[in-house]
Amino acid sequence: MTTEPGPDREPRPAAGGVPYLAYLKSLGLVAVVTVLGRTVLSRVHPINLVMFYLLVVVISSLSWGRGPAVLAAAAGVLAFDFFLIPPFLSLAVHDVEFVITFAALLAVALAIGTLTARLREQAVVARRREAETAALLAFSRRMLGARQWEEIVAAAVQHLGESFGREVVVLLPEKGHLTIAASTGRFKLDDREMAAAVWTFAQGRPAGRGEATLPGVRGLYLPLQTARSIIGVLAVRGSDAPPLTAEERHLLEAFTAQVAVAMERAQLYEEARQVQVLAEADRLRQAILGAISHDLRTPLASIIGSLSTLTGEGTRLDDRTRGDLIETAREEAQRLNQLVGNLLDISRLESGTLKLASDWYDLRDAVATALERKAPQLQAHPVRTALPDDLPLLQMDYVLIVQVLVNLLENAAKYSPPGGEIEVRARDTGQAVEVAVLDRGQGVPAGEWDRVFEKFYHVGGKRAVGGTGLGLAICRGIVELHRGSIWLRPREGGGTVVTFRLPLGRAAEAGESGGGQQRRG
Amino acid sequence: MAGSSDGAESERRQVLVVDDERPIRRFLRAALTAAGHDVLEAGSVAEALAICPTARPDALILDLGLPDGDGLEVIRRLREWSAIPIIILSVRGQETDKIAALDAGADDYLTKPFGAGELLARLRAALRRVKVEPSASVLTFGPTVIDLAGHRVTVNSQEIHLTTTEFALLRVLAQHQDRVLTHRQLLRLVWGPNYETETHLLQVNISNLRRKVEPEPLHPRLIVTEPGVGYRLRSAGV
Numbered sequence: 001m002t003t004e005p006g007p008d009r010e011p012r013p014a015a016g017g018v019p020y021l022a023y024l025k026s027l028g029l030v031a032v033v034t035v036l037g038r039t040v041l042s043r044v045h046p047i048n049l050v051m052f053y054l055l056v057v058v059i060s061s062l063s064w065g066r067g068p069a070v071l072a073a074a075a076g077v078l079a080f081d082f083f084l085i086p087p088f089l090s091l092a093v094h095d096v097e098f099v100i101t102f103a104a105l106l107a108v109a110l111a112i113g114t115l116t117a118r119l120r121e122q123a124v125v126a127r128r129r130e131a132e133t134a135a136l137l138a139f140s141r142r143m144l145g146a147r148q149w150e151e152i153v154a155a156a157v158q159h160l161g162e163s164f165g166r167e168v169v170v171l172l173p174e175k176g177h178l179t180i181a182a183s184t185g186r187f188k189l190d191d192r193e194m195a196a197a198v199w200t201f202a203q204g205r206p207a208g209r210g211e212a213t214l215p216g217v218r219g220l221y222l223p224l225q226t227a228r229s230i231i232g233v234l235a236v237r238g239s240d241a242p243p244l245t246a247e248e249r250h251l252l253e254a255f256t257a258q259v260a261v262a263m264e265r266a267q268l269y270e271e272a273r274q275v276q277v278l279a280e281a282d283r284l285r286q287a288i289l290g291a292i293s294h295d296l297r298t299p300l301a302s303i304i305g306s307l308s309t310l311t312g313e314g315t316r317l318d319d320r321t322r323g324d325l326i327e328t329a330r331e332e333a334q335r336l337n338q339l340v341g342n343l344l345d346i347s348r349l350e351s352g353t354l355k356l357a358s359d360w361y362d363l364r365d366a367v368a369t370a371l372e373r374k375a376p377q378l379q380a381h382p383v384r385t386a387l388p389d390d391l392p393l394l395q396m397d398y399v400l401i402v403q404v405l406v407n408l409l410e411n412a413a414k415y416s417p418p419g420g421e422i423e424v425r426a427r428d429t430g431q432a433v434e435v436a437v438l439d440r441g442q443g444v445p446a447g448e449w450d451r452v453f454e455k456f457y458h459v460g461g462k463r464a465v466g467g468t469g470l471g472l473a474i475c476r477g478i479v480e481l482h483r484g485s486i487w488l489r490p491r492e493g494g495g496t497v498v499t500f501r502l503p504l505g506r507a508a509e510a511g512e513s514g515g516g517q518q519r520r521g
Numbered sequence: 522m523a524g525s526s527d528g529a530e531s532e533r534r535q536v537l538v539v540d541d542e543r544p545i546r547r548f549l550r551a552a553l554t555a556a557g558h559d560v561l562e563a564g565s566v567a568e569a570l571a572i573c574p575t576a577r578p579d580a581l582i583l584d585l586g587l588p589d590g591d592g593l594e595v596i597r598r599l600r601e602w603s604a605i606p607i608i609i610l611s612v613r614g615q616e617t618d619k620i621a622a623l624d625a626g627a628d629d630y631l632t633k634p635f636g637a638g639e640l641l642a643r644l645r646a647a648l649r650r651v652k653v654e655p656s657a658s659v660l661t662f663g664p665t666v667i668d669l670a671g672h673r674v675t676v677n678s679q680e681i682h683l684t685t686t687e688f689a690l691l692r693v694l695a696q697h698q699d700r701v702l703t704h705r706q707l708l709r710l711v712w713g714p715n716y717e718t719e720t721h722l723l724q725v726n727i728s729n730l731r732r733k734v735e736p737e738p739l740h741p742r743l744i745v746t747e748p749g750v751g752y753r754l755r756s757a758g759v
Contacts, residue, residue, distance in 0.1 A: 337634055341613065357616060357749060359704075360721035362728045368739050369746050385739055389732075393721050399616060399749040 022064035026072040029056045034079040046084045050105050053080055057109040061116040069113030077106045132251050135163060139255055143262035152266060153182035156234070156259045164252065166238035170224070170259070171197050178233065187219070187237055196221050197233045204230045210243045220244070222253065224260040231263055291456055295339055299332040306332075342470045345403070346455060349477035356397040356481055363387070363394055363401075363433060367424055370405035377413045378422065386425040394433055395505035400478045404486075407471040408437040408498050415441035415496070432484070432503045440495040449488045475500065534648065537561045537576070539569040539595070540584035540610065545633075549582060552637035553644075566590035570598060573605070580648055582640075583627070584610040585618055593622055600626040606647035608640075616749035623703045623750065630701065630750070646699030660695045662743055662756050665734060667695050676734055686711065687730050690723075694744060694754035703751040727752060 033056050037049045053076035061069030081091055085098050093099060139159055146152045153170040160168045161184035169183040178197055180189070189197065196207045196214045200221040207213040208220040219237035223230050234256045236244075244252065306329040310322060317325070348354040364387045371383060405424075412422045416439045423438040444452055451457055455473040472488075479486045479500045486500035538549045541564045550560045561578055563569040566589050573581070581599070585592035596607055607627040611619050619630045628647040631640060658670040664677045672688060674681045683691065693710045694702065708716045708723055716722065731738045745755045 333634075344614070360724055362724045364739065365724070365728070365746055368741055369748055371740065387739070393724055397749075402748055 022060075022068045023071055026056070026060035026064060026068035027075055029059060030072055030075045030079050033076070034083050037080075037084045041084060046080070047101065049080065049084055050101065053077070053105060054109060054112060057113045058116055061113040062120050065120060066114060066117035069117055070110065073106055073109030073113055076109060077102050080105065128247065132247070132254075135251070136254055136258065139163075140258050143258055146262065147266060147269065149263050149266045150181075152259065152262045156255075156262075157182045157184050160234075160236070160252070160255055163255075164236065164238070164244075164248065166236050166241060167219075169219075169235045169237075170232060171201070171235065172232040173201070181232070187235070189219075189235075192217055193219055193235075197235060200233050201230055208235070209237075210249070220252075222256045224256060224263065226260050226264040228264065231260060231267075234259060288456065292343065296336065299336040299339070302332040303329045303336070342474060345474045346470050346477065349474065349481070354400075354477075354481065356400070358395050358397050360393040361396055361398045361401075363391055363396075363426060363435065366396075366398060366402050367405060367426075367435075369402050370409055371424075373402070373406055374409045374413065377410060380418045381413055381416055381420055381422045384421060384423045386423065388427065391426055391428055391433060392504060394502055396482055396502060397478075400481070401502075404475045404478050404500065405435075405437070407475050408500075411471055411498070412437055412439035412441065412496075415439060417441065420495075428504075429501075430504075432501045434499055434501045436497050436499040438491055438495060438497045440491070440493075443490050443494065443496050444488060446490075449490075452488055453486070472498075533557050533559065534579040535559045535561065535576070536580045536582060536644070537563060537569065537572060537578035538582045539563045539565075539587070539592075540582075541565060541586075541588050542584075545584070545610075548637075549640070552640060555637075556641050566592070566595055569595050573599060573603070578605065580606045580608070580644060582608050582610065582644075585615070585622060586612070593618075593625055596622055596625045596627050606644075606650060608643055608647055610635075619750055620703050620705070623701065624705055628700055642699070650697075650700065660698070662695070662698070662754070664736075665743060667691060674734070676736075681733050683730070683733060687726055687733070690726050690730060691734070691754075694752060698754050698756050701747050701751050701753045705751075707751060 030053070033049070033052045037046070037052070053072075056076055057069050057072045060072040078091070081093065081098070081102060082089060086094050093102075139156075142155050142159065143152060146155055149172075153172070157168040157170055160166075167184050167187040169187040169189070170181050171178045172181040173179075178194070178201055180187075192214075196217045196219065199213060200207045200223050203213075204223045204225055205213070206220065206222050208217045209215060210220060219235045222234045222236070224232040224234055236252060306325040310317070310325050314322070345354075367385065367387060371378065371385075409422065409424075416422060420440045424435070425438065426433060426435045453472045453476045456469045457473070458469045472486075475498075476486050479502070482502050484500055484502040486498065488496060488498045491497045536553050536558050538546050538553070538560055539562075540546050540549070546562050546564075550562070553560050561572060561576055563572055566587050569581075569583070572578070581595075583592050583595055587595075592609060596609075599605060599607070609619065609622045609627045609630045610633060611622075611630060612633050619632075623630065628650065629643045631643060658668065660667045660669065666675050668674070669692060674683055674688065674691065689711045690707065693707060702710075704720055704723055705717045708719060711726075712719065712722065727744065731741055731744055735741050735743055743754060745753045747753055
């Protein structure tokens, strides 16, 4: 909370200006000087006391303003004459020269009084300006700190509400209508008020109380205007407060301009950020296209090479070579097919267009399908499974989970030595089912355990083993679509364990109660 | 060997191939001709619907992604007056389309890219359907023998105890041997039309059935999963 005084923190003047007390005080000072004068009258010539009355006038004007100063001047002259100039207790004078003194005293007193009063007024104004500037600075700092427009308007209404002691509301356009974006609470807009707000927004000029347009309306509506456009309306209403003074109005407009600027800044910041995001995405896309281009062209080169050799040299080749070439073309085509599939998968996952075709499925069925599909690659690797019989049914997209298992098995086979055993384990943790694929391969260095799940990532940065590095990224995408998680850890005794976790739905109950079928343990 | 074998698969058939891609038609023609069949070609829904009533092919191989309409449309129109075996071609990731086509009356499906071996096997299975003797009561699939009338199943001559539901499931699969049945179709045929969405029932029973009937439940040879679509009972040689 800032502590700078607002424009109306000073005591409000009574009707007529300065409080009555001030007049009394200046009279008091005159009295004091008169009394002092009486006491030293025997030793000091009365003419010397003139300065003291001037002093009283200066003090009065500096402390209380012009009115009390004028009173002090007049009262001073009268008191001087009455009490300190013979004949005492009479306004008549023996020495006519004193009349000049009186006139001079009065004139100088009034002049000094007026000048010092002006000085004082200027000082008051200067202090007020200073307070306003401090308030503006504090407000502006607060606006600067806010990044989102919601913060800005909320801070604005709160700050302005406190500073001006009134209800404040900010209206912003939403879907073609002005709606309240922030308010200090009790400001409700009826049709008339809303009409004023709408007018202000459309015309970009103030309306409402104290204005030329719609003066009968209770609130004052100011446009939030930037160099580019009108972005909203700020409204102020004091239920029983008098209308704003010119200075207050000026200050309010300054604040309003701050709010508008802050909002424009927030908007521009957001636009800049978007541009940056797009630029980054573009850069990434270029890099990916480069990698993909290479990965697609390599098998194609083999295919075209093999087939063109067959067509060109066909008759000159022996059967075995011909067979090899055809087989090469077929294998490379399969590889290309898989690559294309991976690219489509990752693309769909990234763009969020992949929708789960979820239903109750048996995980062991999925494992069996994955093992079947990878049978050729797994020929060199004995596979062990540890899948409990009472594993509950899971809500999952069968095809996608098979894909996950296929990718994990592929990795296990790729990175395992020939004859290296591969294991698939599953367990029910109560909340979820955890499936792990284990191998005795070369393992993944520490520090890369999470990075392997990134797109196009190859362990150790090498592309030696072939493949695009998308397999694990696809696994993660699919598992996360199922609200699960996947992680990689080294295996005790060497190798790698990749585990993924699929949360259980209501599968457990459904499996047991389904149609009265028994599940044998 | 397949049950109720009658040499149907070695007859010369007329097969209509419907695909808008010339290279696909070319390769299908080559494979089918090599297997001893005659081939007709069509490149659109309109052409297919025009050829069928006049030429009356014995089987139809239909691509789902035709330019001038839905393959589904062809299936529905044909099924109004014909029981011709239909095998659909689709791409990966279009499971819902495949299921819709199968539920609408297609007999089987192939996912592009596929090999000639798969194609011919599924064609054989689909053609066999037309000739199955309605009174066949004993079906044999390798070591597994299903006695429909006696409600008995033996594997390697040892009797296996199945619940009523499990037996019904096996029977339905066997009667559609080598052809795919969608989840929905299986649920409807075994449990009834009100159970078409109770997939967990199916999963549990398939799982139990496999455990009893398959020598290696984790490497199913007889009851094969068609991912995302359904199940198929596979006789040897398919």
